[in-house]
Amino acid sequence: MLREISLPAPAKLNLFLHILGRRADGYHQLQTLFQFLDYADELTFSLRDDGVIQLHDALPGVAHDDNLIVKAAKMLQQASGSIRGADIRIHKRLPMGGGIGGGSSNAATTLLGLNLIWQCQFDLDQLASLGLQLGADVPVFVRGHAAFAEGVGEQLTPVTLDEPWFVVAVPQVHVSTKEIFCDERLTRNTPAITLAAAQTQEGHNDCLPVVELRYPEIRNALMQLNKFASAKLTGTGACCFTSFPSQQEADKVSRSLEGGLQHFVAKGSNISMLHKALQSLHQ
């Protein structure tokens, strides 16, 4: 019986983010293209027999019981009726509130990791629907495949995309997703595109104009990246990115940015690091 497991919780990018409309409950109808990055937090889960769920590393500004890791663990414990608990550790690398989905990815890794060590035997459909209750972005991390997302972000169609290298800038501001979606200046009328168009056309991010108006630091980061290649915003920000065909080119831009904008370099990936790690466990 597996008593301890360490698993990655990778970042994602929204290669584009179109807002098509707003539902009566305030949630927005989106079309977006998700790809993962080979850049991740690391979570370790150790089995406890007393049912207690304890996260041992605090994240700044997040109370223990509000942490999405703890929420995901409790949700799985309740849904499965498991009498087990877990000691959980996290090594955080992903900037928080950056639009690269760290919290959602942590939640997904928790659902998959504890499903294994608690032997709940839930399938990905069950785990994705539990995850959706924690956040719109959790299901794509549970499924672990690059995807075209529709609806409020929960209707996923897996896609296979080029896997370029990205330079991801991390402006030192925290963007509240809710605030951006509540801004009256946000446009909500991009026409729907087809799956084929989503994989071949450039696309844009409808949040960008509002985010640039509200956060000069992000406007500045985009300007700096735009000197090298066309820069985009992921999710509702704050992170911005440019893509390059090779690591060499991405590293060159990274060196030019040194001493200024905070950033990292990572490869795009159609299969998430989490799923690659789980596959190698089964081999």
Ligand SMILES: C[C@@](CO)(OP(=O)(O)O)[C@H](O)COP(=O)(O)OP(=O)(O)OC[C@H]1O[C@@H](n2ccc(N)nc2=O)[C@H](O)[C@@H]1O
């Ligand atoms: C828009 C995206 C694109 O990836 O933004 P990022 O958070 O990654 O920047 C996500 O779908 C966000 O997903 P997630 O961060 O899980 O959002 P949730 O917790 O479900 O929602 C946060 C808030 O965003 C707004 N929201 C979210 C998703 C959506 N389709 N319409 C919305 O209006 C709602 O006001 C909600 O209260």
Ligand SMILES: Nc1ncnc2c1ncn2[C@@H]1O[C@H](COP(=O)(O)OP(=O)(O)O)[C@@H](O)[C@H]1O
């Ligand atoms: N495990 C977690 N990791 C990151 N953020 C978390 C976590 N649990 C709760 N949060 C909260 O969720 C917010 C959004 O975090 P994150 O998912 O990193 O950003 P985004 O959705 O913009 O990519 C954080 O500012 C924090 O308050």
